[in-house]
Amino acid sequence: MHHYLIKxxxxxxxxxLAASALAYLMLHAVPGETAENVAxxxxxxxxxxxxEETKAEISAKYNLNDxxxxxxxxxxxxxxxxxxxxxxxxxxxxxxxxxxxxxxxxTIILAIASMLIVIIAGIPLGMYCAVHENRPSDLIIRGATxxxxxxxxxxxxxxxxxxxxxxxxxxxxxxxxxxxxxxLPAIALSLxxxxxxIRIVRTSMLETLGQQYITFAIAxxxxxxxxxxxxxxxxxxxxxxxxxxxxxxxxxxxxxxIENIFAWPGIGNLLITSVDARDxxxxxxxxxxxxxxxxxxxxxxxxxxxxxxxRIRYE
Amino acid sequence: MKKKLLTVCLFVFLLVAGTFxxxxxxxxxxxxxxxxxxxxxxASSSQGSVASGTxxxxxxxxxxxxxxxxxxxxxxASSGVFVTEKAMITEPLVGATQDFILTPKLAISWNQTxxxxxxxxxxxxxxxxNGKPMTASEVKFSLDRTSKENSNSRQMADYxxxxxxxDHTIEVTTNTNNPILPAVLHYSNFGIIHPDSLDAQxxxxxxxxxxxxxxxxxxxxxxxxxxxxxxDYWAGTVKLxxxxxxxxxxxxxxxxxxxxxxxxxxxxxxxxEAERIDxxxxxxxxxxxxxxxxxxxxxxxxxPLQDVRMRKALSLAINRTDIVNHVLYGVGQSAKGFFLPxxxxxxxxxxxxxxxxxxxxxxxxxxxxxxxxxxxxxEKDGQPLTINLITATNRPALSPMxxxxxxxxxxxGIQPKxxxxxxxxxxxxxxxxxxDLQLVASNIAMVPDPGYIIPNWFKSDGISNSGxxxxxxMDAEIDDAFHTVDDKERLTKWNKIEAEAYDLLPVIPVAxxxxxxxxxxxxxxxxxxPTAHDYALxxxxxxxx
Numbered sequence: 001m002h003h004y005l006i007k008x009x010x011x012x013x014x015x016x017l018a019a020s021a022l023a024y025l026m027l028h029a030v031p032g033e034t035a036e037n038v039a040x041x042x043x044x045x046x047x048x049x050x051x052e053e054t055k056a057e058i059s060a061k062y063n064l065n066d067x068x069x070x071x072x073x074x075x076x077x078x079x080x081x082x083x084x085x086x087x088x089x090x091x092x093x094x095x096x097x098x099x100x101x102x103x104x105x106x107t108i109i110l111a112i113a114s115m116l117i118v119i120i121a122g123i124p125l126g127m128y129c130a131v132h133e134n135r136p137s138d139l140i141i142r143g144a145t146x147x148x149x150x151x152x153x154x155x156x157x158x159x160x161x162x163x164x165x166x167x168x169x170x171x172x173x174x175x176x177x178x179x180x181x182x183x184l185p186a187i188a189l190s191l192x193x194x195x196x197x198i199r200i201v202r203t204s205m206l207e208t209l210g211q212q213y214i215t216f217a218i219a220x221x222x223x224x225x226x227x228x229x230x231x232x233x234x235x236x237x238x239x240x241x242x243x244x245x246x247x248x249x250x251x252x253x254x255x256x257x258i259e260n261i262f263a264w265p266g267i268g269n270l271l272i273t274s275v276d277a278r279d280x281x282x283x284x285x286x287x288x289x290x291x292x293x294x295x296x297x298x299x300x301x302x303x304x305x306x307x308x309x310x311r312i313r314y315e
Numbered sequence: 316m317k318k319k320l321l322t323v324c325l326f327v328f329l330l331v332a333g334t335f336x337x338x339x340x341x342x343x344x345x346x347x348x349x350x351x352x353x354x355x356x357x358a359s360s361s362q363g364s365v366a367s368g369t370x371x372x373x374x375x376x377x378x379x380x381x382x383x384x385x386x387x388x389x390x391x392a393s394s395g396v397f398v399t400e401k402a403m404i405t406e407p408l409v410g411a412t413q414d415f416i417l418t419p420k421l422a423i424s425w426n427q428t429x430x431x432x433x434x435x436x437x438x439x440x441x442x443x444x445n446g447k448p449m450t451a452s453e454v455k456f457s458l459d460r461t462s463k464e465n466s467n468s469r470q471m472a473d474y475x476x477x478x479x480x481x482d483h484t485i486e487v488t489t490n491t492n493n494p495i496l497p498a499v500l501h502y503s504n505f506g507i508i509h510p511d512s513l514d515a516q517x518x519x520x521x522x523x524x525x526x527x528x529x530x531x532x533x534x535x536x537x538x539x540x541x542x543x544x545x546x547d548y549w550a551g552t553v554k555l556x557x558x559x560x561x562x563x564x565x566x567x568x569x570x571x572x573x574x575x576x577x578x579x580x581x582x583x584x585x586x587x588e589a590e591r592i593d594x595x596x597x598x599x600x601x602x603x604x605x606x607x608x609x610x611x612x613x614x615x616x617x618x619p620l621q622d623v624r625m626r627k628a629l630s631l632a633i634n635r636t637d638i639v640n641h642v643l644y645g646v647g648q649s650a651k652g653f654f655l656p657x658x659x660x661x662x663x664x665x666x667x668x669x670x671x672x673x674x675x676x677x678x679x680x681x682x683x684x685x686x687x688x689x690x691x692x693x694e695k696d697g698q699p700l701t702i703n704l705i706t707a708t709n710r711p712a713l714s715p716m717x718x719x720x721x722x723x724x725x726x727x728g729i730q731p732k733x734x735x736x737x738x739x740x741x742x743x744x745x746x747x748x749x750x751d752l753q754l755v756a757s758n759i760a761m762v763p764d765p766g767y768i769i770p771n772w773f774k775s776d777g778i779s780n781s782g783x784x785x786x787x788x789m790d791a792e793i794d795d796a797f798h799t800v801d802d803k804e805r806l807t808k809w810n811k812i813e814a815e816a817y818d819l820l821p822v823i824p825v826a827x828x829x830x831x832x833x834x835x836x837x838x839x840x841x842x843x844x845p846t847a848h849d850y851a852l853x854x855x856x857x858x859x860x
Binding site: 030032033037039040041042043044045046047048049057090093094098099103106162165166172173174175176260261263269278 | 385387390535537538562572781
């Protein structure tokens with residue numbers, strides 16, 4: 001287990017290193033000059049022309065004339081030796097660490113809230129559908145999942161606002177800070193994964209319920225509830241757990257559209273604004289944090305397999 | 316057992332670390348009373364809420380305002396458009412009327428004492444928000460700082476230095492003769508601040524200005540910014556107790572927020588929603604023109620576009636009325652000259668650009684373009700006439716407007732190639748010179764003087780002359796007009812150049828830009844300021860219960 005942990009940790013560091021280097025390279029490869037973009041987001045308007053003098057000043061201020069590898073190694077050495085993610089080109093007088101950490105909290109809160117909805121609604125409904133295979137209730141739930149998967153999340157978000165905010169006046173339209181603010185974005189984000197989880201749990205449960213050991217358990221006279229919760233669910237959950245891990249990772253990476261609609265100050269919003277303004281230290285730092293969170297969540301999912309199925313071991 | 320413990324520890328660590336990082340940073344800066352240095356306090360959990368807004372709605376006369384983009388800076392040297400025009404914290408030396416005529420603001424008068432020096436007399440009854448009087452020293456500090464921090468502002472002003480003559484007189488020196496200096500000092504980035512706005516290390520902390528509103532708080536997490544009433548405002552009684560600025564980038568969500576009553580004032584809802592929202596009982600929608608025009612930049616590397624007849628044919632092909640009615644939904648108007656009708660310095664003798672596809676076809680035929688193979692596209696020397704039109708996605712009307720222009724060109728036999736891209740990609744295309752026409756929404760009065768945009772557009776080395784228009788006569792005329800000191804004579808020269816450009820069409824105007832001001836009926840006393848970048852709030856605005 002210790003070897004496994006060390007190996008995974010080394011892999012995490014390598015992936016972060018590769019992701020940050022790739023972010024630097026890609027930001028320099030996309031169209032547009034960094035100094036010009038920064039000027040348009042800080043000094044002149046988006047459409048306004050930027051003089052050579054202004055571009056030269058910005059380039060000199062942020063060392064943008066240095067070769068990419070020099071810029072990258074400066075950023076990396078700041079991170080490794082001083083724990084410093086650098087300064088934003090756009091957000092004045094704010095360190096990148098402050099910006100990223102402020103955006104991380106809302107993202108984690110929203111991701112956890114959405115995952116709770118997915119788990120609480122998705123797993124029981126999936127089991128219910130499996131147990132009531134092809135009955136009207138199963139068909140209705142499966143139909144609803146198809147609809148939920150088919151509609152784009154931004155449309156669902158606007159519909160939720162229209163119904164629960166504008167018509168019923170239960171929740172605010174957008175914003176951050178009170179418990180009421182989280183309800184609609186969490187629901188909007190969870191609808192699609194909940195539908196997928198329902199379908200996966202249903203399929204997985206049906207497969208498990210067809211196994212000989214379940215038939216044996218029934219023959220032994222065990223109660224249906226006991227069979228479901230103690231024998232079937234554990235075996236059916238492995239593929240679901242993998243899926244939940246991937247979804248949770250995605251949610252932690254920020255969800256630009258939902259954050260935009262609900263004015264949620266998460267990492268997706270910060271990332272897209274920074275990409276637009278070519279705020280390289282912020283973009284790279286956001287990517288490093290997102291990659292790290294994704295890998296940690298997947299690692300935790302991998303470890304959890306062992307507790308659901310003790311036959312799975314890590315050496 | 317050890318493995319279980321390890322896993323649980325890891326999971327708890329992830330949650331705690333995230334929550335800790337999120338919570339450990341103070342997000343809200345508030346100045347302590349009577350002190351210039353900001354006191355950092357823990358963020359109020361509810362302050363970031365745009366919509367819950369129950370705290371602000373119970374306070375008397377607090378305007379809840381939602382804008383499109385988040386506030387990235389509260390330093391007027393770089394974000395004057397927000398700090399000066401919207402937040403009303405700082406003010407420039409020079410004001411402007413609705414007709415774009417310069418008026419006194421923090422300066423009561425000014426005159427050019429030599430080709431490179433200007434003397435500004437300052438008001439003697441103005442106090443900063445920290446209670447200290449405004450003198451020439453603070454004005455010098457602000458001008459020096461903006462010129463140092465913002466190279467664009469420095470270049471527009473051609474600022475060299477300034478000298479305090481007495482408490483209420485300052486002399487500004489420019490590098491060359493710059494007759495538009497007072498107009499440049501109207502620009503919001505030249506808002507005057509007190510030196511206490513900076514900390515001991517010289518870092519900007521909070522804006523301490525002279526305007527009707529004072530800094531209250533800024534939540535760095537939610538980017539919610541609050542200002543409160545300046546009880547000692549020099550120009551009159553401020554009617555609002557405060558304003559809370561939030562950002563809701565999504566247009567539809569912003570529409571729903573004002574419908575629900577979560578906000579009181581916003582701008583630029585989807586144009587096609589204007590009529591429906593205006594019909595709601597407690598909301599009104601007002602349409603205004605802003606100093607911005609939708610305009611086509613012409614690439615003069617392309618041989619067909621070097622012929623003025625081609626540029627005229629393109630202009631004649633554009634159905635501007637249709638564009639205003641069906642793309643802009645009436646938020647804007649057909650271009651008549653390069654400036655807005657309200658701008659006192661625009662040439663008032665110019666007619667609206669015509670829509671005449673028959674005449675456009677005749678001009679193409681005169682140039683030798685004819686449809687020889689009957690496919691509806693004109694050719695010359697066997698080559699079909701193709702025009703590559705590009706634009707960016709940064710303003711909602713640009714893409715549909717370009718599509719409409721493309722179909723207008725097709726109607727006169729030109730094959731359009733329409734491309735919509737990110738603004739950075741558009742900049743690259745312009746640099747690579749791989750386009751024919753570029754549609755932009757260009758600001759025409761960042762400085763309320765024709766000496767700002769005419770040289771930028773029409774001089775061969777003009778900063779906005781991306782199409783590389785070259786006309787030696789016009790260059791000489793622009794130089795002459797720019798350096799003419801007499802205001803009346805200078806204006807006559809600018810009007811002449813504007814008329815010449817209108818005839819030669821180095822750029823093709825399409826429509827004047829409009830803005831939608833959407834506010835609850837409870838918001839009273841709002842006066843639109845057409846000289847503002849997009850819109851500005853004023854000290855007479857108020858809100859009833």
